[in-house]
Amino acid sequence: MKTSSTTSSTTAKDPICGMTVDTATAINVERDGQTYYFCGEGCRTKFKALPAGKPPEPKSGGCCG
Ligand SMILES: [Zn+2]
Numbered sequence: 001m002k003t004s005s006t007t008s009s010t011t012a013k014d015p016i017c018g019m020t021v022d023t024a025t026a027i028n029v030e031r032d033g034q035t036y037y038f039c040g041e042g043c044r045t046k047f048k049a050l051p052a053g054k055p056p057e058p059k060s061g062g063c064c065g
Helices: 041-049
Strands: 011-013 020-022 027-031 035-037
Touching: 011 035, 027 041, 035 041
Parallel strands: none
Antiparallel strands: 011 020, 027 035
């Protein structure tokens, strides 16, 4: 474990593009009692358009730009 300057910030993975986002600042959606975090509005919109159930596997390469 590394000694970092900040331990208070938490990160999560954007389920759409796989990008690591800061939960303190990222936009989020709650679904099935779980909170998902997104790098941007585009990914959140894509997520909300998905049918209920498990989110897709993040694809490398990214979707956002
Ligand atoms: Zn994203």
